[in-house]
Amino acid sequence: MEYDVLVVGAGPAGLSAACRLKQIAAESGQEISVCVVEKGSEVGAHILSGAVFEPRALNELFPNWKELDAPLNAPVKRDELHFFYSPQKSFRFLDFMIPKPMHNHGNYVISLGNLCRWLATQAEGLGVEIYPGFAAQEILIEDDVVRGVQIGDLGVGHDGQPKDGYTPGMELRAKYTLFSEGCRGHLGKRLIERxxxxxxxxxxxxxxxxxxxxxxxxxxxxxxxxxxxxxxxLSVTGTDSTGGSFLYHLENNQVVVGLIVDLSYTNPYLSPFDDFQRFKHHPVAAKYLEGGKRLSYGARAIVKGGLNALPKTVFPGGALIGDDAGYLNFAKIKGSHTAMKSGMLAAEAVAEKLKAGSEGGDVLTALPEKFKASWLFDELDKSRSFGAAIHKFGALIGGTINWIEQNIFGGKAPWSFRDLKKDHETLKLAKDSEKIIYPKPDGKLSFDKLSSVFLSSTNHEEDQPVHLQLKDPSIPIAKNLPMYDEPAQRYCPAGVYEVVGEAKDKRFQINAQNCVHCKTCDIKDPAQNINWVAPEGGGGPNYANM
Structure with missing residues (x-):
């Protein structure tokens, strides 16, 4: 199947790009065919975000979004920022002490999955073809030019052989392909390398x-x-482990609660899942959650390097947009509006090429120029040092530096911090690390991994090739276990990885059907031995209202 533009991934970036392309076509009288493929069983099934949403890009894309019933129903009324210095105590910052990027007046508490479902409805109304349940597995490259993607085969068994009902994956070709797979996209990773x-x-x-x-x-x-x-x-005084928590009040007596753990942490015994479970027992969180009912659970990697870590985003035949490139503003803890804007800028660059008669395959040279001239660049530039300052100095001192940068210098401080150490290189050896003993879950505020994965509605066809590929199957037991006590057992939030057996009979077990597609293993494995690829289309979590 051939199109003018192919979009890989129906997140906020991809759907905004598709909508903007069709809007431009209608305004200019062009005919632009646009297709969106999505690996989730439906649009929104794999979307997970906090989310406090800044409507800046949405205001540009659909100025009449209120009349179109966009699901923004809970405007932010009040902000609180706390520093937790013990399991029972915390200090609440006064309003003037909160960094400007974390003031949320004019923003909305939303389900990003529901917003993407709404964006998909708008896109289809504009004439975009959207195909959920189709996982892009390979990039079509000819003469060093991206020409589209190959959809993964359906009905392949665990042994790699076709089963009854086997359907070969089709080729989707396009003049330009926009990759919007979200954080650590498995095709985006290959494009960055190639x-x-x-x-x-x-x-x-x-x-x-x-x-x-x-x-x-x-x-x-x-x-x-x-x-x-x-x-x-997480760490209170040092830089050993950093991150932060959130608790947002939606409509209908619902709240979302979460913990963000930077993957630059050093202790191989740290378990982000278990830290999240014990966080909910802190009085600041427990006072809202006690007596409540947990409805859903999920996890997702977050790209947070900011402007200094942003790769080039264009190549012959396409571009990276959204979190596939890394446009998230971590100082705001927001990436949806930036992802949307990146998709809109890419759409404008593609439309200009097509209007000029391009047959595709060339480099979208206008896109970096449009980015540099946009509010998106200005916003990321003002927050360029945030993540590195937190990594170097810890939450308290790094947060103070951020307050000075934002509230005094307006994001134009005369310095720029950088962190040049990769996240998978930070782990200390197990013998040099303190074991962390986590409390058992009480079944009221804290829970175990398997009951949590159940609430994510994760499902994979069991008889299919394992989508978590080991480059060298010997490394988990031969190297990672003696050096780091195999940290995959703990950094995975879904119980995918286990070391089973006794003494010399130990083996590394992968429970791929539990995978919630967070990509943490692909990022944090110290040997960079785990390669996440898309499973059969439609597999994975099925998040509702997340």
């Missing part, structure tokens, strides 16, 4: 975000309340 897009940029950095949706007692609910925190259960 076209050397990261040359000259800082190493990209990541975090893992864990999130639950709760229905709480109406007397404890305050629609529009946004609560952020730093410190405990």
């Amino acid at each position: 076209y050397k897009l990261a040359e000259g940029a800082d190493p990209q950095h990541y975090a893992i975000g864990l999130k639950e949706l709760w229905e709480i007692d109406p007397s404890r609910h305050e629609q529009g309340l946004v609560v952020h925190g730093a410190g405990w259960p």
Whole structure:
């Protein structure tokens, strides 16, 4: 099948690009055929974000979004920022002490999955073809030019042989292909390597975000309340482990609660999942959650390197957009509006090429220029040092530096911090690290991994090739186990990786059907031995209202 433009991934970046392309076509009288493929079983099934949403890009894309019933129903009414310095105590910052990027007046507490479902409806109304359940598996490259993607085969058994009902994956070809797979996209990763897009940029950095949706007692609910925190259960004084927590009040007596753990942490015994579970027992969180009911759970890697780690985004025949490139503004803890804007800028660059009669395959040279001239560049530039300052100095001192940068210098400080150490290189040896003993879950506020994965509605066809590929199957037991006590057992938030057996009979077990597609293993494995690829289309979590 052939199109003018192919979009890989129906997230906010991809759907915004598709909508903008069709808007431009209607305005200019062009005919532009646009196709979006999505690996989730439906649009939104794999979308996971906090999310406090800044409507700046949406205002540009659909100025009448309120009349179109966009699912922005809980405007932010109040911000709280806490520093947790013990399991029971915290310090609440006064409003003037909160960095400007974390003031959320004019923003909305939303489900990003529901917003993407709404964007898909708008896109289809404009004439975009959207195909969920189709996982792009390979990049079609001819004469060093990207010509589209190959969809993964359906009905392949665990042994790699076709089963009954086997259907070969089709080729989707396009003059231009936009990759919007989200953080650590498996095709985006290959494109960055092939076209050397990261040359000259800082190493990209990541975090893992864990999130639950709760229905709480109406007397404890305050629609529009946004609560952020730093410190405990992560490192309080040092830089050993950094990140932060969030608790947002949606409509309908629902709240979302979560923990973000930077993947630059050093202790191989750290478990982001277990830190998240014990965080909910802190009085600041527990006072809302006690007596409530947990509805859903999920986890997703977050790209957080910022402007200094942003790769080149264009190559012959296409571009990286959204979190596939790394446009998230971590100082705001927001990436949806930046992803949308990156998709809109790419759409404008592609439309200009097509209007000029391009048959595709060339480099979208106008896109970097459009980015440099946009508010998106200005916003990322103002926050360029945030992540590196936190990594170098810890949450308290790094956060103070960020306050000075944002509140005094307006994001134009005369310095720029950089972090040149890759996240997978930071782990200390197990023998040099302190074991962390996590409390057992109580089944009321804290829970185990398997019951949590159940709430993510994750499902994979069991008889299919394992999509978590080991480059060298011997490394987990021969190297990672003696050196780091095999940290995959703990950094995976879904119980995918286990070391089973006794003594010399130990083996590394991969429970691929549990995978929630967070990509943490692909990022944090110290040997860079795990390669995440897309499973059969439609497999994975099925998030509702997340």
